[in-house]
Amino acid sequence: MAAHPAAAPDDCRSRLLSAAYAAFLAEGYRASVDRIAARAGVAKQTLYNHFPSKAELFAAAIHVAMEEMMASLGDAGRHLDLRERLIDFGVRYRAKLLAPAGIGCYRAMVAEAPHFPELAATFYRSGPEQTAARLAATLEMAMQRGELRREDPEFAANLLLSMLVGHELYPILFSGKPPAEPDSDAADRIVDCFLRALAPENPSFKRKAP
Amino acid sequence: MAAHPAAAPDDCRSRLLSAAYAAFLAEGYRASVDRIAARAGVAKQTLYNHFPSKAELFAAAIHVAMEEMMASLGDAGRHLDLRERLIDFGVRYRAKLLAPAGIGCYRAMVAEAPHFPELAATFYRSGPEQTAARLAATLEMAMQRGELRREDPEFAANLLLSMLVGHELYPILFSGKPPAEPDSDAADRIVDCFLRALAPENPSFKRKAP
DNA sequence: ATGCAAGTAGACTGCGCAGTCCATTCACTT
DNA sequence: AAGTGAATGGACTGCGCAGTCTACTTGCAT
Numbered sequence: 001m002a003a004h005p006a007a008a009p010d011d012c013r014s015r016l017l018s019a020a021y022a023a024f025l026a027e028g029y030r031a032s033v034d035r036i037a038a039r040a041g042v043a044k045q046t047l048y049n050h051f052p053s054k055a056e057l058f059a060a061a062i063h064v065a066m067e068e069m070m071a072s073l074g075d076a077g078r079h080l081d082l083r084e085r086l087i088d089f090g091v092r093y094r095a096k097l098l099a100p101a102g103i104g105c106y107r108a109m110v111a112e113a114p115h116f117p118e119l120a121a122t123f124y125r126s127g128p129e130q131t132a133a134r135l136a137a138t139l140e141m142a143m144q145r146g147e148l149r150r151e152d153p154e155f156a157a158n159l160l161l162s163m164l165v166g167h168e169l170y171p172i173l174f175s176g177k178p179p180a181e182p183d184s185d186a187a188d189r190i191v192d193c194f195l196r197a198l199a200p201e202n203p204s205f206k207r208k209a210p
Numbered sequence: 211m212a213a214h215p216a217a218a219p220d221d222c223r224s225r226l227l228s229a230a231y232a233a234f235l236a237e238g239y240r241a242s243v244d245r246i247a248a249r250a251g252v253a254k255q256t257l258y259n260h261f262p263s264k265a266e267l268f269a270a271a272i273h274v275a276m277e278e279m280m281a282s283l284g285d286a287g288r289h290l291d292l293r294e295r296l297i298d299f300g301v302r303y304r305a306k307l308l309a310p311a312g313i314g315c316y317r318a319m320v321a322e323a324p325h326f327p328e329l330a331a332t333f334y335r336s337g338p339e340q341t342a343a344r345l346a347a348t349l350e351m352a353m354q355r356g357e358l359r360r361e362d363p364e365f366a367a368n369l370l371l372s373m374l375v376g377h378e379l380y381p382i383l384f385s386g387k388p389p390a391e392p393d394s395d396a397a398d399r400i401v402d403c404f405l406r407a408l409a410p411e412n413p414s415f416k417r418k419a420p
Numbered sequence: 421a422t423g424c425a426a427g428t429a430g431a432c433t434g435c436g437c438a439g440t441c442c443a444t445t446c447a448c449t450t
Numbered sequence: 451a452a453g454t455g456a457a458t459g460g461a462c463t464g465c466g467c468a469g470t471c472t473a474c475t476t477g478c479a480t
Contacts (some may be wrong), residue, residue, distance in 0.1 A: 012456090012457080032438085043460090044458095045440085054437095106320075107320055107324075109383075109384065110316075110383055111320065111321030113383055120383075120386075129381075159373055159403060161377040162372045166371065166375070167367075170334060173330075174331065174338070175330065175331045176327060193408070196407045198406075199406070243468065244466095254429095256428075
């Protein structure tokens, strides 16, 4: 009967993507294609003109989320102190992972990883693994400069990432609390703990006195 | 027609529970009641004689998993050194959480928390929250004895728990690797890092020399 | 013996949902 | 003016699954 004026030439796909993004992060893979199409203001058939199946739509939405997560995680300016660089990174890392989008993405991926093995592997490689690798490189350089004790850089990077976002996840995941924390000093405290844990063994190189 | 000799008087329920436990931890809430009943060697109607709905069966199975997880996490003997107690705890904590059952339980709960809010809250309170509270009490006592620096005990407990099981979860969750690590020394290294991070500020109380 | 509690097989209902089909309508090109 | 490509709504198929119903069987207690 009445066909809307063909809504838009090509942003149709982007509307679908953002609707799928929102729906999958909020409801997980349960989100139905009918609801996603409706949310995008688009007919179901149009959805299937752009994506061959629900699984591919899901993968596309997760890729969007991945890019969004990794976007602002590059290393900060070189002119900063190690401590300041780690804090800067820590604040951004926590902001990304603890925000609703990060939580939703994590929840969806944890739930569906067994059913989408290659998507999960991609997610892992371009997310946590890459982040850890970059951080490990930064830490290794600091070790070579004598600012940190000699230690396996991978181990150290995993340790810091764990400290930054670990046990705190549980109340958010399991008792629907939004983060609700201004949180500006958590990264500070954590990074200071990390630096003490990896302080050089030889106390002759003292860090700058307060 | 032929009815099995009424299999067993009451272990019927326990067979259902363990089948549900296995199925839900392996497949999540997707696991169908038909398959669970079949796996238990029991008719579907029998399942519904014991559990009013799939949701309640799921809750019962998760409670079993919870009890199993918390069973062996009590504090170790008082005669141990702080470091030894933390390592002992760390080894058990890691063993529980990183084992397939722990991963399955975590995956199922993360995925279904939004659909079972009160079950998720119970899980949180009797799992992560209780663990953190006990550990915080232990750490607070150590702080009062001067073995650790004065610090918010909750923060310190969360920190140690995060360090023990944090970033390591990702490869297991997202790239179907079984833990595969003998792992006996990971807890040692982590606890040593933690103790350095929270070493007393006043260096007059030295820890026992090696 | 009789009756009750509990189990069994299997058919059946109803629902939600992925994916398809179709007749129609619009926008844009030539 | 005609044609092509894309979008539309809505009906339709098929599947898997939660939960119910029925008719039957068994063990135990009295």
